[in-house]
Amino acid sequence: MNARDITNMSQQAANGLPCRGKVLNLDNMNPNVRRVEYAVRGAIVQRALQIDKELKEGVKKPFTEVIKANIGDAHAMGQKPITFLRQVLALCAYPDLLDDNKFPDDSKQRARRILEACGGHSIGAYSSSQGIECIRQDVARYIEKRDDGISSDPDNIYLATGASDAIVTMLKLLVCGKGRDRTGVMISIPQYPLYSAALADLAAVQINYYLDEDKCWSLDIAELKRAVTAARQHCNPRVICIINPGNPTGQVQSRQCIEDVIRFAKEEHLFLMADEVYQDNVYAEGCKFHSFKRVLFEMGPEYSTTVEMASFHSTSKCYMGECGFRGGYMEVINMDPEVKAQLTKLVSVRLCPPVPGQALLDLVVNPPQPDEPSYDKFMKERTAVLAALAEKAGLTEQIFNTVPGITCNPVQGAMYTFPRITLPQKAIDKAKAEGQVPDMFYCMKLLEEEGICLVPGSGFGQREGTFHFRMTILPPTEKLKFVLQKISDFHIRFTQEFS
Amino acid sequence: MNARDITNMSQQAANGLPCRGKVLNLDNMNPNVRRVEYAVRGAIVQRALQIDKELKEGVKKPFTEVIKANIGDAHAMGQKPITFLRQVLALCAYPDLLDDNKFPDDSKQRARRILEACGGHSIGAYSSSQGIECIRQDVARYIEKRDDGISSDPDNIYLATGASDAIVTMLKLLVCGKGRDRTGVMISIPQYPLYSAALADLAAVQINYYLDEDKCWSLDIAELKRAVTAARQHCNPRVICIINPGNPTGQVQSRQCIEDVIRFAKEEHLFLMADEVYQDNVYAEGCKFHSFKRVLFEMGPEYSTTVEMASFHSTSKCYMGECGFRGGYMEVINMDPEVKAQLTKLVSVRLCPPVPGQALLDLVVNPPQPDEPSYDKFMKERTAVLAALAEKAGLTEQIFNTVPGITCNPVQGAMYTFPRITLPQKAIDKAKAEGQVPDMFYCMKLLEEEGICLVPGSGFGQREGTFHFRMTILPPTEKLKFVLQKISDFHIRFTQEFS
Structure with a gap:
């Protein structure tokens, strides 16, 4: 029994209650969880x-x-759901509908392909923990197309319960050390509070770098240098997180800026986490989404074979906005194979990401093609x-x-x-x-x-x-x-x- | 730079590689994750x-x-999916089908009710983090019916991404302290390895109590006493986990045994976690599922108003076996209101459990009634x-x-x-x-x-x-x-x- 329990007991005794506090109260719960804010x-x-x-x-x-x-x-x-996505999901949920003339052929073909990849041909079976293999293949092809042919390996794709799940898992792998050796994680300010919440939960050190509001929330390498140098005094900076396009700030990073960040990550020996869930949400004229993966590979083997990176995507944003399905993925690059095995082990404890969300992700990365009946709509x-x-x-x-x-x-x-x-x-x-x-x-x-x-x-x-x-x-x-x-x-x- | 990094560097230098190891490798990753086994x-x-x-x-x-x-x-x-469940899920995914004569009226009525409770009437919207309110109400009514009228409060129900998610969240809240003050968690041996994995991840102390194989894997209170007494020498035992019906051992606990466990939890001031995901899977003659909640309340206010407890259930087992949807819930009892607020905050960081899984859970706790068209099938x-x-x-x-x-x-x-x-x-x-x-x-x-x-x-x-x-x-x-x-x-x- 510790001091807090005794205090609790005395309080309760004074109130005439039985002489014992709660097993679990605000004073004796996980202190990291208390520090979480969202x-x-x-x-x-x-x-x-x-x-x-x-x-x-x-x-x-x-x-x-x-x-x-x-x-x-x-x-x-x-916002209304995209018809094609929901047709295929309904077919997957209730395959009797595959005989129904109301559904276009391409939606049926997609549903059949997904079901064939499921245990017992049912989305009610567990999938492999990393996600259904043919969906990971489709994700890899999608990335290759997006990045004009730069190759993507399905074994580097991990499907997840929304991007949040993948981000927290990746941070969890990266956190170690005590005191001044504790892992430090660089996050932008302003940031999306999933990051600060996860860092509090993991008792990692949050290293703030400030975006430049006067320059349309752009990211300044001098500011990154300032932040990491100051942080080295009290922790071990190992990770830099970037959100592009920005949340909450809405900026879209230039190709040059992304190159600079990659160079910075290499110089400072940091793992790069690229949160790219808004990659289809670019509106401003002259702005274009550049994936970190693509820029990394265009910088040549000095970078593309060394900089360790994870990129995150989601079914919750872009044009489909399907938040409730909790679909998402991450692609890991240059990750130590032994660490990858540990990652696979870690995600297996939660068995698998929700299969309807996996199916939805498959449709997002493999949408109707111009020669298919659902394309126009x-x-x-x-x-x-x-x-x-x-x-x-x-x-x-x-x-x-x-x-x-x-x-x-x-x-x-x-x-x-x-x-x-x-x-x-x-x-x-x-x-x-x-x-x-x-x-x-x-x-x-x-x-x-x-x-x-x-x-x-x-x-x-x-x-x-x-x-x-x-x-x-x-x-x-x-x-x-x-x-x-x-x-x-x-x-x-x-x-x-x-x- | 620490000793491990230097070792890595020398190895790489010896191999003629650039003079720097991986940012993330087996030696400098999260050591708790390394200890996880599943x-x-x-x-x-x-x-x-x-x-x-x-x-x-x-x-x-x-x-x-x-x-x-x-x-x-x-x-x-x-095993084939249950028709009614999948019909309603298809209707929720693609509401155009609500005009289709092929679907029975009760499946449409269920789908409409679920959709009305969703943001924008779409299962693609986030739900509240604790889960959709009307589904939590249905869960509470299901528990009341199961427990012959003992009341259940929807505010005590937390929907989750499968029972695993809820179990890990609950354990996370409970873990604190260092050294001899570290939280100890009692688990059965044999156990379902989610527990040992979560405890390794949280760096909590695993306290083993052995089930009695010679007596059909029954649980013996003397063994619980032995285990907790020994553990008090080196940690702070705060939690006891019970799986009933048992996984992997398949036993069904007697009412007497459950009473004894509750008494033990009260005496030893332990939080009780009851993993009851197999509650519909009872086969042996003379065996019956008794919920911990019900027994707790039947033991009178000395217990029902004091013993802190969480009970877990899932859509993955029982007769439906819908593992892929990752649906589940927990009911918390006698939890400190301030801790409940912290729990709600913690789950909000992950936004919400998958909504299709929530919808499925609603159907499981609110199945067709005798006067409804889908009942017989x-x-x-x-x-x-x-x-x-x-x-x-x-x-x-x-x-x-x-x-x-x-x-x-x-x-x-x-x-x-x-x-x-x-x-x-x-x-x-x-x-x-x-x-x-x-x-x-x-x-x-x-x-x-x-x-x-x-x-x-x-x-x-x-x-x-x-x-x-x-x-x-x-x-x-x-x-x-x-x-x-x-x-x-x-x-x-x-x-x-x-x-």
Whole structure:
């Protein structure tokens, strides 16, 4: 029995309760878990759900629904699933439909191929832990096509329960050491909080490098050098994580920048983790997605045979937005074969990624071809989603930048805007007095007054003294315009109230 | 740079390679991950997959297919999916089918209800991290019905990516402390190796308690006392895990035994984890599944208001065997509300369990009712699967017990047999000479000679000097008879060869 248990016991005894605390309480639970924070589903979302319930119970509010612009959840925002994907999934779930004339031949052919690769021809069987082999082959072919022929080995592909799962698994492999030898992981600020959460859980050292907001959130190698040099004083930096296109910041990295990062990783002997889940979400003119893998190989064997890397992709984003299926993969490059064996062993403990998500991934990497019956409809639906996103990306930047006190970088890619907001000193003081960080105070007030749920910038990290929020651009155009107007009005009102 | 890096560098320099080792290698990877073992998909399964490939490539073997009896994967063994479940899943995946006359009304009604609870009425949206609310309500009602009215709160239900996910999450919350204060977790020997793997990963202390093979793998409280008392010398025992019905051992615990375990957990101040994923898989006459929750509440408020517990269930076993969907849940009881908030936060980092798996779970806990059109077919299919399993359980015990040197307890429940095998000393010596544990040597030889893949008992733990294997009883009856005969013949041959 430790001191905490004794304290617990005395408290309970004083209350006249049986003389023993909980086996598991806040003081004796895993301290790493306590340190985990995940703002995208944090306090503000809890409050949004409460308000939803209050509205349903008839409580009167200045609005009739809560608009949840906190998360990149396309279908929840009204985006319709792509017909072809869902037809094949239905065929896989209930193969009796393979006799149905309503389904086009190519959807049936895809479903048959997936089912043949499943144990007992059922998506209800476990797959191999690394993922169904023919799907890994399709992923490798997709990568080869994307990268203009640079080869990809299906044995280097690991299917996963969404990209999040693969990212956490990769970080877990990389963390070791104690004290000053503890693994340090470089992450961008602002970052997607999966990274900080995973690092807290693994008790790894988070090394922040700051993106340059004034240069459209670009990544500066001098800043990487500063960060890694400072970190070497107190930990062992071994990993650099890059999100491209950026989340929450929406920038798309130039080819040159990617080359510089790869050179930096090699020089500093770092494992490179490239989060490329938004690779199809590029909107800005002049911007193009360059995969880290491709740039690595184009830099020649000095790099392509030495730099260790993992790249991550997902079925949750891009044009399909199928978040609920939890599909994704990673490709590992130059990984030590003994470590790969350990990775395979580690993922086998959880048996396999969800097979419907694997099937969905297969369709995403192996979509209808021009000579197939589903091609036209598929392309029409895909193009419409991406065109609407591009329009909304432009709209968002444009409207926010008309508001005094809001500055917004172009949304070059991904699904979010991360505008900077100027908050009056009085608001900052009021927030502090209420024990809140200022941008949380701002977002909570917006939620209560307008029913719009955003995530405060502090949940992603930001330079000291600056304030932001993350908003997804996913609502349908008319609703997005409405949301942008509401936020703009609120910002002006807020500024006046606290001036 | 540490000593390992320098060693690596010198090795590489000696080989004329660039003067730097891998960023990530076997020596500098996460040491906890290295310690993880998961026999169910271990070396023997790797070899089985190789043999599969060799057969496909035309290599001649004494058999034409590898029979994988290593894992409880019902569909892979030819079990057909339950029609009603798959109909509803197809409707959820492709809602255009809701207009199709081929589907019965109750399947459509279930699909509509699930879709209405999804963001944007799509299973492609993220759900809340704890799981879709109406599904958690259905789970709670299912538990109430199972436990004859003892109440269940949907807020205590957490849906998960299979039961494995929930078990690992719960263990993660419970692990803290260093050295002699490190959390100790009691697990049965033999155990399901998810537990030992998770404990290695979390660097928790594994406390073994042995099941009594001579008494049909029953659990003896004196043995629990022995184990916990010894463990208190070197760690802080905080958790006891029970698998009922047993995996790999197939026993079904008596009500009395469950009461004793609960009393023990209270006395020793342990958190109780009840792995009840085989709750519908009870075959032996006189045996009945008693849930820990129900027994806890029937023991009165002294227990029902104090003993902290989590119970786990899955869509992968029972009559449906839908492993690929990765559906499952846990119910937590008497958990500190502050810890519950931490649990909710922790699961939110992974966003949500796969929504198709959640939908499937909903159907399992809310199956067709007698007045609904799908009822008769559903019951016919369900009953047929369970009756076949009961027959195969009996058959397995009966055939194995005719073989000299194989002793097999009754398969009262679950999906496995864990017979004891007597190995000649010469075989044990030969195995040692080849650097293998004796039961792995035995199982590898069986695989090479007969194409049957089992898991050696050492992967689950067994008393020193005893040897076992785990085999699933899932193959179709005729194939199971064939497998049992092949193993019996092999055992006799093996015994002769090494006598």
